[in-house]
Amino acid sequence: MAELIFFSGTMDCGKSTLALQMDYNHRARGRGGVRFSCNDRAGGSVISSRLGLQTDAVEVIDTTDFWDEVVRRRTTGLKVDYLICDEAQFYSPGQVEQLARVVDEMGVDVFAFGITSDFRTRLFPGSQRFVELADRVQVLQVEALCWCGRRATHNARTVDGIMVVEGEQVVVGDVARDADRAEATPEQVDASHPVVGYETLCRRHYMRRVTAHGANLMASRDQLLPFDVDACLWHGAS
Numbered sequence: 001m002a003e004l005i006f007f008s009g010t011m012d013c014g015k016s017t018l019a020l021q022m023d024y025n026h027r028a029r030g031r032g033g034v035r036f037s038c039n040d041r042a043g044g045s046v047i048s049s050r051l052g053l054q055t056d057a058v059e060v061i062d063t064t065d066f067w068d069e070v071v072r073r074r075t076t077g078l079k080v081d082y083l084i085c086d087e088a089q090f091y092s093p094g095q096v097e098q099l100a101r102v103v104d105e106m107g108v109d110v111f112a113f114g115i116t117s118d119f120r121t122r123l124f125p126g127s128q129r130f131v132e133l134a135d136r137v138q139v140l141q142v143e144a145l146c147w148c149g150r151r152a153t154h155n156a157r158t159v160d161g162i163m164v165v166e167g168e169q170v171v172v173g174d175v176a177r178d179a180d181r182a183e184a185t186p187e188q189v190d191a192s193h194p195v196v197g198y199e200t201l202c203r204r205h206y207m208r209r210v211t212a213h214g215a216n217l218m219a220s221r222d223q224l225l226p227f228d229v230d231a232c233l234w235h236g237a238s
């Protein structure tokens with residue numbers, strides 16, 4: 001029985017890696033599949049994993065109709081047993097409905113991969129529809145971590161190094177590694193080209209808006225005292 005599975009998690013938890021692995025495993029057993037992606041960080045028509053793997057894919061755009069995509073391939077004799085759908089949070093609710101129909105009426109497995117919520121903790125409309133329609137929502141086993149070591153559950157956005165909670169829902173970007181993470185100096189800030197980045201945080205530090213950079217700053221200011229960033233915040237220290 002074909003299934004619609006939504007593999008979900010925060011940014012940087014291995015979704016694209018798993019998408020490429022699943023494609024490889026199914027293909028290795030002779031199944032025919034089509035890979036789709038949308039606004040991948042590495043550019044159009046590609047699925048890229050931070051582990052270094054990258055494979056071509058069909059770019060999903062506003063007019064993409066998944067039902068037509070499958071019918072067109074099957075009528076030219078191609079085998080379509082499954083679809084890999086990366087960056088699925090960016091698909092429209094209507095496209096998610098098309099995917100459900102492809103599963104139910106054409107017996108095609110759909111493996112979709114995406115983040116559920118945006119930098120304001122709000123569901124992406126496409127992800128919401130996946131949660132509503134999927135046979136299974138599977139949370140990835142590999143956990144992205146917050147700087148404090150807890151499991152990261154939220155995606156924070158930074159602009160020039162500062163966490164923000166307002167802005168466009170879709171801004172393609174990457175998580176910064178610890179080494180790159182710093183608030184820009186006033187000289188580096190170019191108001192016409194703000195640098196947008198992301199950081200995965202636990203809920204506690206998302207709610208208190210403490211990124212790795214903020215925590216480091218507080219730690220360095222407070223070197224002479226026993227340091228507990230959460231206690232500092234709780235008591236209103238800056």
Ligand SMILES: Nc1ncnc2c1ncn2[C@@H]1O[C@H](COP(=O)(O)OP(=O)(O)O)[C@@H](O)[C@H]1O
Nearest residue numbers: 010011012013014015016017018048049050051
């Ligand atoms: N140099 C590396 N060595 C080992 N694992 C890495 C390396 N770089 C990235 N990763 C792993 O890749 C994961 C990110 O994978 P990716 O598929 O790009 O994530 P997602 O699609 O969920 O954003 C990280 O959580 C980490 O486990």
Ligand SMILES: Cc1cn([C@H]2C[C@H](O)[C@@H](COP(=O)(O)O)O2)c(=O)[nH]c1=O
Nearest residue numbers: 011012115118119155169170171172173
């Ligand atoms: C939280 C959030 C993320 N995005 C973008 C940033 C990346 O381009 C993708 C997520 O890709 P990943 O492979 O899961 O790392 O989504 C966005 O546009 N808006 C957001 O709020």
